[in-house]
Amino acid sequence: MTPEASSAHAAGEAPADVIVVGAGIAGAVAARRLHDAGARVLVLDKARGVGGRMATRRLGEATLDHGAQFFTAPGELLTAMVDDWQRAGVVVPWFEGRLLPTGGRAADGHPRWRGRDGMTSVAKHLLDPVAVRTSARVTALRVIEANGIQAWSVETEDGLAARARQVVLTPPVPQTLAVLQAGGVVLHAADADVLGEAAYHPCLALLAVLDGPSGLPAPGILRPAGEPIEVVTDNQLKGISRVPALTVHAGPHASAELWDAPDDVVVSTLLGALPRLIAEPRPEAVQVQRWRYARPVAVVPEPFRVLRDLPPAVLAGDIFDGPLVGGAARSGWVAAGVLLGD
Ligand SMILES: Cc1cc2nc3c(=O)[nH]c(=O)nc-3n(C[C@H](O)[C@H](O)[C@H](O)COP(=O)(O)OP(=O)(O)OC[C@H]3O[C@@H](n4cnc5c(N)ncnc54)[C@H](O)[C@@H]3O)c2cc1C
Missing domain, CATH: 3.50.50.60 (FAD/NAD(P)-binding domain)
Incomplete structure (x- = not known):
């Protein structure tokens, strides 16, 4: 059921x-x-x-994770849980290592897991x-x-x-x-x-369906240095969306500052601050999600x-x-x- x-x-x-x-x-x-x-x-x-x-949301042809992007499973209890979820086919490993602002990763031995069809799968x-x-x-x-x-x-x-x-x-x-x-x-x-x-810190999330590839390098997630953007993910490269679609999370300070701003201001601020991607795709559809209670202070x-x-x-x-x-x-x-x- x-x-x-x-x-x-x-x-x-x-x-x-x-x-x-x-x-x-x-x-x-x-x-x-x-x-x-x-x-x-x-x-x-x-x-x-x-x-x-x-949370996972459909926007046109796109599927986007708009809250948590991935998770790690340190310790015996979580490892056992994730083993079960992997056996049930609801999670898959996405990448390994801590994300660096340069676009690279620092190895730490921990796989980053994602839901098979998006994070709600679990x-x-x-x-x-x-x-x-x-x-x-x-x-x-x-x-x-x-x-x-x-x-x-x-x-x-x-x-x-x-x-x-x-x-x-x-x-x-x-x-x-x-x-x-x-x-x-x-x-x-x-x-x-x-x-x-x-x-809790708030978080503004921008969802953008693109008219072409984002140009983000594999595995499709970048954590730029400093605000306003905390993390940007290409949901197609991540493996959950049929079409290119970005999830852009503002950092805690930018989210608090922009909280009461109209959606179009949030959209233009975050799109304007995107790290230089290889391609310059245009968004075909955008949506703003406001997470009032995103992360514990x-x-x-x-x-x-x-x-x-x-x-x-x-x-x-x-x-x-x-x-x-x-x-x-x-x-x-x-x-x-x-x-x-x-
Ligand atoms: C934008 C964003 C990005 C994140 N990125 C990551 C990440 O990459 N990796 C990571 O590990 N973590 C990340 N997190 C944090 C992670 O998502 C949370 O720590 C975790 O999902 C919290 O789970 P929870 O069950 O404690 O709370 P929640 O997932 O918030 O569950 C609480 C539930 O209670 C329901 N609820 C609230 N009030 C009521 C009510 N009155 N009646 C009925 N239901 C109610 C809500 O609808 C919700 O479904 C992120 C969070 C956000 C918002």
Whole structure:
């Protein structure tokens, strides 16, 4: 069952033991681990598809990754996960080594992985057997009591009020705090202190379908020195797009500066700052994506957080022991382990 198809199933509201908010990599890893252990899991995500910041979008004939471009898998746990994903055919190695501003790479022995059909491939694979409801923005989390047992009521914009004894909360922390507050949940001071500090850099992403090859050298990704551009990728050379299409990410300072600028200003600033490519293709179609919570400013030095004095609620995601895809996946895995008594 695809995650999209399974949303219809979830709408029938089979009772869940655990509700996972967020179908990014942390939520997908957590949900799959809980599902495989026999728990009845319901995943809710406000987006139309799964993957969160591992996002892939179609634009005309082009397919573009517009959030994370690749990931590494340091350590035993991540290596084992990626081995599984590679066996399932959902990830492939893209290149090796750290990107240098000159266009070269510094060998470091770590393959950079990409999703086979784009970065969303991983979450789609993980959530395949799990009940998922997309386009389901959680608006409030409330503590309820039935027969003397406390549990969670999770309310969505489209009128769902699902109940579960346990929740895993994986949105960026300010979004999680907002839904807890909307449900009148009062956090223990120790949790409020740590979580109240959570902050993320924004990132502006420009997607541009080109009328010819970009001219970027293989493997199709460049990290220029300095801002405004942090990284530029040719999705065709990357192997996910039938036609040449660039993803251009602005750095954190440029993203903050240009955040409120109209799209045409963002487009002209970023296209004007493209590193000198071999060819000079013209964009046929462009789109701007604003990631308000792109990367944690600082990482919380713990792999998850269990909320005190409340029914079981574990926060996970890239701000916990992160900050990248690998950190988020690890956080989701250990957060699920907490609920399984691991
Ligand atoms: C532009 C960009 C480039 C990046 N490049 C890289 C890279 O090259 N390599 C790398 O390793 N990492 C990269 N990262 C970081 C990486 O994408 C993240 O660390 C990782 O994907 C975070 O996963 P997560 O599950 O913690 O959070 P997310 O992927 O953000 O998942 C959280 C989910 O919660 C959902 N959600 C939020 N609020 C609600 C709500 N109220 N109700 C329901 N659902 C909700 C969201 O829709 C989302 O799907 C990049 C990030 C960005 C934005």
